[in-house]
Amino acid sequence: MTTVRDIAKKCAVCTKTSPQRMLASTSVWGQPDLDLRPSQMQRSSIFAWLEECPHCGYVAADIEKELEASPDILKSKEYLTCNGNEFKSDLSKRFFRRYLISKAEKNYNSEFYSLLHCAWTCDDADDELAVKMRRLALESIEKIDAESDDEKSNLKLIRADLLRRSLQFDELVREFGDMSFGNEIMDKVIAFQLELAAKGDSACYTLEDIPKEVTITLGGRLHRKLNMIADVNRVSLTEVMEKLLSDKADEMDSYEKMDKLFE
Numbered sequence: 001m002t003t004v005r006d007i008a009k010k011c012a013v014c015t016k017t018s019p020q021r022m023l024a025s026t027s028v029w030g031q032p033d034l035d036l037r038p039s040q041m042q043r044s045s046i047f048a049w050l051e052e053c054p055h056c057g058y059v060a061a062d063i064e065k066e067l068e069a070s071p072d073i074l075k076s077k078e079y080l081t082c083n084g085n086e087f088k089s090d091l092s093k094r095f096f097r098r099y100l101i102s103k104a105e106k107n108y109n110s111e112f113y114s115l116l117h118c119a120w121t122c123d124d125a126d127d128e129l130a131v132k133m134r135r136l137a138l139e140s141i142e143k144i145d146a147e148s149d150d151e152k153s154n155l156k157l158i159r160a161d162l163l164r165r166s167l168q169f170d171e172l173v174r175e176f177g178d179m180s181f182g183n184e185i186m187d188k189v190i191a192f193q194l195e196l197a198a199k200g201d202s203a204c205y206t207l208e209d210i211p212k213e214v215t216i217t218l219g220g221r222l223h224r225k226l227n228m229i230a231d232v233n234r235v236s237l238t239e240v241m242e243k244l245l246s247d248k249a250d251e252m253d254s255y256e257k258m259d260k261l262f263e
């Protein structure tokens with residue numbers, strides 16, 4: 001379970017002391033979301049991931065750690081108004097401010113994860129700014145220099161989910177339609193993402209939601225995509241071909257997306 005305690009912390013910027021919530025312990029069970037957001041209880045500990053100085057507004061994982069940018073940022077309009085974003089929750093504001101600081105510090109990892117976590121808090125608060133945060137996160141994920149192949153793959157998985165959850169379905173198909181990780185689980189995640197994208201589904205899913213029967217044949221580009229469409233529409237490959245060749249107006253809506261799959 002998650003336990004927290006308050007401890008006194010001295011802000012590295014203004015040197016004033018304030019009580020901050022510290023995570024004493026947490027445990028994880030269940031499958032993470034497709035963007036690797038942890039399941040309960042770790043998920044619910046997000047309120048304690050950042051500290052905020054009530055005196056000067058400095059936000060950091062540890063406010064005793066020095067700010068590696070000009071402290072003027074804390075007084076800037078951009079920082080004070082969260083760049084005009086009217087977030088529903090204070091937690092979202094805190095992550096967004098950490099994003100602004102990380103950007104000023106040129107700490108790309110922190111910049112990206114602050115935005116991703118900001119999107120998560122928007123999800124929790126039912127805040128539509130989640131889409132905007134994911135679009136911003138897609139810009140900053142590009143700046144991260146992955147240190148290992150595992151990290152590189154994880155970032156790609158997160159990227160796929162960011163695209164889908166920020167409603168960029170065509171881009172997801174274009175970018176990941178032919179991608180293979182050479183890893184069964186990762187390939188299944190991407191196949192599932194493509195399936196959801198074809199349905200225009202931007203909801204949150206966990207690894208547990210991946211259908212066991214996803215079997216997209218790796219091989220010819222066209223064959224793979226036809227299989228995907230068949231899978232999404234729960235029809236046979238022959239039926240997909242028939243639909244493709246027909247031009248019945250009432251069926252155009254659900255098959256409209258097909259054209260894009262053959263680009």
Ligand SMILES: [Zn+2]
Nearest residue numbers: 011014053056
């Ligand atoms: Zn302070």
